[in-house]
Amino acid sequence: MSAAKTDRNRLGRLDSFAVYAVAYLVFLYLPVLFLPLFSFNESIYIAFPLKGFTFEWYEAMVSNAGLIAALTNSVKVGAVVAVLSTLFGTLAAKAVTRYRMPGRGLTVGFIMIPLVIPEIILGIALLVLANMGGIPLTLFTIGFAHMLLCVPFSMLVMISRLEGFDKSLEEAALDLGENAWWTFWRVTFPLAIPGIVASLLLTFTISFDEFILAFFLAGTDTTLPLFIWSQLRFPPRLPMVLALGATILIISFFLVAFAEWLRRRGVQAEKTSGV
Amino acid sequence: MSDTTFISIRGVTKDFGVVRAVDDVSLDVQRGEFFALLGPSGCGKTTLLRMLAGFEAPTKGEIFIDGQPMSAMPPHQRPVNMVFQNYAIFPHLDVRGNIAFGMRKSGLSKTELNAKVEETLEMIKLPGYAKRGANELSGGQRQRVALARALIKRPKVLLLDEPLGALDKKLREEMQLELRALQKSVGITFVFVTHDQEEALTMSDRIAVMSKGEVLQVEAPMRLYERPSSPFVADFIGTMNFFDGSVRALADGCATVDTGPLGEVRAQAEGEAPGVGERVVVAIRPEKMKLNFKAQGESVNSVQGRMGPAAYLGERSHFYVHLDGHDRPVAVAMQNMERPDVWAGQSDQPVWLSWSQDAVVLLRPE
Amino acid sequence: MAESTAPLTPPELGEFRRGWVERLRALFLRSEPTRGYSLLSPTLGLMLLGLAMPVAVLVVMSFWTQIYLDFDRTPSVANYVDFFGKAIYPKLLLKSIRISATVTLVTVLLAYPMAYFIAFRVKRSKLVWIILITVPFWTSYLLRVFAWKVVLGYNGVINSGLITLGVISEPLQFLLYNPTAVIITLAHAWAPFAILPIYVSLEKIDRSLLEAARDLGEGPFMTFVRVTLPLSLPGVIAASLLVFIPTVGDYVTPTLVGGTTGIMIGNIIQSMFGKAQNWPMGAAISVMSMMTITLLVCAFLWFTHSFRKRVA
Numbered sequence: 001m002s003a004a005k006t007d008r009n010r011l012g013r014l015d016s017f018a019v020y021a022v023a024y025l026v027f028l029y030l031p032v033l034f035l036p037l038f039s040f041n042e043s044i045y046i047a048f049p050l051k052g053f054t055f056e057w058y059e060a061m062v063s064n065a066g067l068i069a070a071l072t073n074s075v076k077v078g079a080v081v082a083v084l085s086t087l088f089g090t091l092a093a094k095a096v097t098r099y100r101m102p103g104r105g106l107t108v109g110f111i112m113i114p115l116v117i118p119e120i121i122l123g124i125a126l127l128v129l130a131n132m133g134g135i136p137l138t139l140f141t142i143g144f145a146h147m148l149l150c151v152p153f154s155m156l157v158m159i160s161r162l163e164g165f166d167k168s169l170e171e172a173a174l175d176l177g178e179n180a181w182w183t184f185w186r187v188t189f190p191l192a193i194p195g196i197v198a199s200l201l202l203t204f205t206i207s208f209d210e211f212i213l214a215f216f217l218a219g220t221d222t223t224l225p226l227f228i229w230s231q232l233r234f235p236p237r238l239p240m241v242l243a244l245g246a247t248i249l250i251i252s253f254f255l256v257a258f259a260e261w262l263r264r265r266g267v268q269a270e271k272t273s274g275v
Numbered sequence: 276m277s278d279t280t281f282i283s284i285r286g287v288t289k290d291f292g293v294v295r296a297v298d299d300v301s302l303d304v305q306r307g308e309f310f311a312l313l314g315p316s317g318c319g320k321t322t323l324l325r326m327l328a329g330f331e332a333p334t335k336g337e338i339f340i341d342g343q344p345m346s347a348m349p350p351h352q353r354p355v356n357m358v359f360q361n362y363a364i365f366p367h368l369d370v371r372g373n374i375a376f377g378m379r380k381s382g383l384s385k386t387e388l389n390a391k392v393e394e395t396l397e398m399i400k401l402p403g404y405a406k407r408g409a410n411e412l413s414g415g416q417r418q419r420v421a422l423a424r425a426l427i428k429r430p431k432v433l434l435l436d437e438p439l440g441a442l443d444k445k446l447r448e449e450m451q452l453e454l455r456a457l458q459k460s461v462g463i464t465f466v467f468v469t470h471d472q473e474e475a476l477t478m479s480d481r482i483a484v485m486s487k488g489e490v491l492q493v494e495a496p497m498r499l500y501e502r503p504s505s506p507f508v509a510d511f512i513g514t515m516n517f518f519d520g521s522v523r524a525l526a527d528g529c530a531t532v533d534t535g536p537l538g539e540v541r542a543q544a545e546g547e548a549p550g551v552g553e554r555v556v557v558a559i560r561p562e563k564m565k566l567n568f569k570a571q572g573e574s575v576n577s578v579q580g581r582m583g584p585a586a587y588l589g590e591r592s593h594f595y596v597h598l599d600g601h602d603r604p605v606a607v608a609m610q611n612m613e614r615p616d617v618w619a620g621q622s623d624q625p626v627w628l629s630w631s632q633d634a635v636v637l638l639r640p641e
Numbered sequence: 642m643a644e645s646t647a648p649l650t651p652p653e654l655g656e657f658r659r660g661w662v663e664r665l666r667a668l669f670l671r672s673e674p675t676r677g678y679s680l681l682s683p684t685l686g687l688m689l690l691g692l693a694m695p696v697a698v699l700v701v702m703s704f705w706t707q708i709y710l711d712f713d714r715t716p717s718v719a720n721y722v723d724f725f726g727k728a729i730y731p732k733l734l735l736k737s738i739r740i741s742a743t744v745t746l747v748t749v750l751l752a753y754p755m756a757y758f759i760a761f762r763v764k765r766s767k768l769v770w771i772i773l774i775t776v777p778f779w780t781s782y783l784l785r786v787f788a789w790k791v792v793l794g795y796n797g798v799i800n801s802g803l804i805t806l807g808v809i810s811e812p813l814q815f816l817l818y819n820p821t822a823v824i825i826t827l828a829h830a831w832a833p834f835a836i837l838p839i840y841v842s843l844e845k846i847d848r849s850l851l852e853a854a855r856d857l858g859e860g861p862f863m864t865f866v867r868v869t870l871p872l873s874l875p876g877v878i879a880a881s882l883l884v885f886i887p888t889v890g891d892y893v894t895p896t897l898v899g900g901t902t903g904i905m906i907g908n909i910i911q912s913m914f915g916k917a918q919n920w921p922m923g924a925a926i927s928v929m930s931m932m933t934i935t936l937l938v939c940a941f942l943w944f945t946h947s948f949r950k951r952v953a
Contacts, residue, residue, distance in 0.1 A: 017754065017762050018758065020754050021762075024751065031791075031792050032777070032784070034788060035791070038791070047796045047797060049801070049805045088684045091684060095677045095681040099674070099680070100291075100674070101673065101674040102674060110685075111684060111685070111688050113688075113692055114688075117886065117887075118934075120891070120910055121696075121931060124923060124924070125927075127914065128695065128698050128699050128920065129698050132702075145691070147687065148691040151687065155684070168360075168361060169365060169366075171330055171357075172424075173376070174329075174330075175329075175355075175425075176424065176428065178379070179349070179351050183351075209782065225781065232897070245781070249781070249784060256775070256776045
């Protein structure tokens with residue numbers, strides 16, 4: 001009798017946790033899902049009731065020159081930041097996971113700092129530095145700032161990837177006659193590729209969506225988030241912003257979902273096939 | 276250094292920060308030898324092996340292989356190959372890819388290489404496995420592929436890090452004999468690390484017993500077992516009975532030792548004999564103790580005790596005899612076929628132990 | 642290494658030089674820290690340039706003063722005097738801290754059951770749940786805040802929806818442009834940052850520890866309190882810090898949904914570098930904010946550390 005009672009309790013608790021989890025997901029996604037919803041709405045007011053279905057905002061988005069320019073800039077900056085951050089992050093991750101060094105914890109902590117300081121402070125500090133150094137504000141300054149944010153993320157992704165795989169694989173390759181470069185090429189790189197692709201996608205997304213640092217470090221060329229910000233004070237433009245937002249969200253969602261899947265699938269595979 | 280010395284380790288010390296893992300070790304390994312580094316975990320044997328491979332650099336001292344100093348040589352240039360403890364099979368390559376991995380610079384054509392791989396597969400008794408994926412292999416198969424991968428390069432020295440640790444008992448015993456046969460047929464110097472003394476005794480030509488970073492004794496298995504040089508080694512290899520005592524007299528290479536509970540013991544005193552009055556440890560192997568239910572009428576190398584617990588192990592049995600004044604029971608091992616009568620004895624029954632003079636090993640106390 | 646004791650004659654010099662290169666090479670090979678740090682050096686260099694230098698310059702600038710469009714570089718504490726003198730600055734900083742603390746509390750409390758669910762209740766499709774949780778983490782912060790502006794607005798989604806459904810006749814005023822709106826928006830935007838660290842530390846808990854506790858007589862709730870909760874504390878701490886520290890300085894959310902009552906210290910800092918054009922003052926406020934945050938974080942860590950000691 002008591003066994004049945006426990007079972008029912010457990011079932012009850014299982015349900016309540018699951019209910020909570022679903023509700024939480026709804027809370028997490030719902031506000032954001034209104035953006036795509038109203039982007040197809042035939043009205044410049046973002047309010048119920050829905051008026052009608054239209055693509056006009058998407059058409060406006062595609063033909064807006066300022067938007068296209070900002071989009072191009074964001075893609076350019078994002079691509080460069082992704083490649084460079086992944087490179088720096090991978091080197092750092094390799095150093096941290098493969099070598100014994102005194103002060104390693106402190107060094108890692110130092111590299112992680114951009115993740116925990118308020119972005120506004122980082123932004124103004126860089127602005128001040130640029131000003132003092134006579135450096136003009138361009139896409140390069142934005143890119144540099146983004147790298148500071150993306151390198152720690154890339155390092156984190158690569159650390160979790162490298163830690164999951166066997167140090168002795170690289171030693172075995174060295175032992176069998178390959179020098180450091182060939183060992184990297186024949187063993188480390190093939191096994192790390194899922195992590196590298198994930199890092200590229202994630203850092204690209206971060207840079208692409210990043211607003212605060214870009215706000216302080218932009219010159220005449222703007223990125224897409226800055227473009228969105230500039231449009232927010234004009235109500236008639238809002239639906240176009242929604243269309244843009246919806247597009248960005250959908251693409252980001254798939255990019256990131258794919259990256260996360262890659263990253264975690266690889267690590268799990270290693271763990272199960274290990275001795 | 277003799278002509279047959281192949282590996283020479285001279286005064287090698289390795290520190291990891293404040294921890295001294297290897298302490299001033301000097302060793303010689305002969306060409307074609309199957310050499311074991313034996314010791315409990317943390318004794319420095321794996322560190323020493325890794326220094327031979329080049330993955331750690333000695334803090335002090337020098338290593339020579341075939342006369343060449345190794346200090347400036349990184350692992351990929353050394354004429355040494357290693358079989359790792361967890362085998363380190365490349366998961367993204369198949370068996371052929373793994374075995375042929377180190378042959379990229381060998382200059383062989385694709386067909387030649389494939390033939391060589393197949394030949395090596397035959398040698399490790401896995402013919403036709405070339406296309407198998409790495410994660411389709413069992414533990415024992417991985418171990419053999421790791422072995423093949425190293426051997427195909429015909430290194431001057433093969434290093435093995437606890438190669439049989441992950442295998443189950445039966446497989447391990449099989450592999451011990453196979454490895455030994457393999458080594459003899461290929462003629463390569465093997466250096467292997469283990470914490471299993473039975474394994475070391477079975478496979479090696481010589482064993483170096485290590486503890487806390489130091490090498491305590493280097494000896495062939497039989498002599499190591501019969502004539503250990505210290506209580507640690509004596510206890511680590513097989514089981515041993517220990518008794519404290521002091522030397523009463525010394526004459527004609529024979530020492531008379533007073534041991535309290537064990538009575539008067541006469542033993543061979545060879546080499547650096549202890550002096551009169553010195554404290555010694557008397558060590559006697561359990562199988563060298565003779566057990567009788569009647570007094571033997573001897574005053575030396577004999578003592579009376581009481582029968583204690585017994586353990587039956589199939590081919591042999593272990594009996595434990597209590598001695599007055601000795602806190603631990605004396606272990607006595609006997610083949611059941613030879614002495615079926617002992618099991619008829621009763622607990623606490625008086626028994627007499629005796630042993631021969633050359634069964635006694637005299638050791639310096641630690 | 643064998644050291645030569647004989648004096649060097651010219652033919653031996655060549656060997657000495659070769660030996661020198663060999664020795665350098667051997668030193669490089671012997672020293673793991675050397676190889677490790679040389680691999681790290683590009684990244685460290687980047688961080689020093691992008692982190693240490695700017696912050697240092699910022700601190701230096703906080704001791705300057707703004708004269709019209711230029712900086713007076715004579716060191717002075719005028720900005721700091723102003724900071725404490727004008728009540729608005731410390732008050733706003735404290736208000737921002739209060740808001741962030743509330744956000745942190747709400748976010749972590751809401752996130753914990755979610756992380757627990759994924760770690761303990763999901764058996765087969767864990768990867769899917771993790772992806773669902775992680776994805777919002779990476780997507781545009783600006784858009785997420787903007788979404789709430791849309792939802793909470795006077796003519797926004799909630800109001801128009803409720804009016805259409807006939808629940809209310811007049812739009813609700815209190816939804817937007819106040820600190821509560823800021824709190825809700827921030828809690829939503831930073832939720833993923835809280836879930837992940839808590840999930841990671843819950844996932845790491847050795848399940849046999851829980852079984853042992855049950856075996857020794859504790860019911861499910863007490864097992865949670867005595868085993869799971871303490872072991873997940875590092876994750877909770879990490880989550881709290883990850884949410885608290887960045888939100889103190891946020892200005893995007895207050896600007897979009899805070900209105901006049903919901904502004905935070907970040908808005909002031911931003912204006913100092915924008916319309917108000919007083920960079921040194923902005924630097925000083927930033928320095929004060931950073932120091933306050935650091936002090937609070939240290940206090941928080943000390944408190945949780947001693948709490949853990951007492952509970953253990």
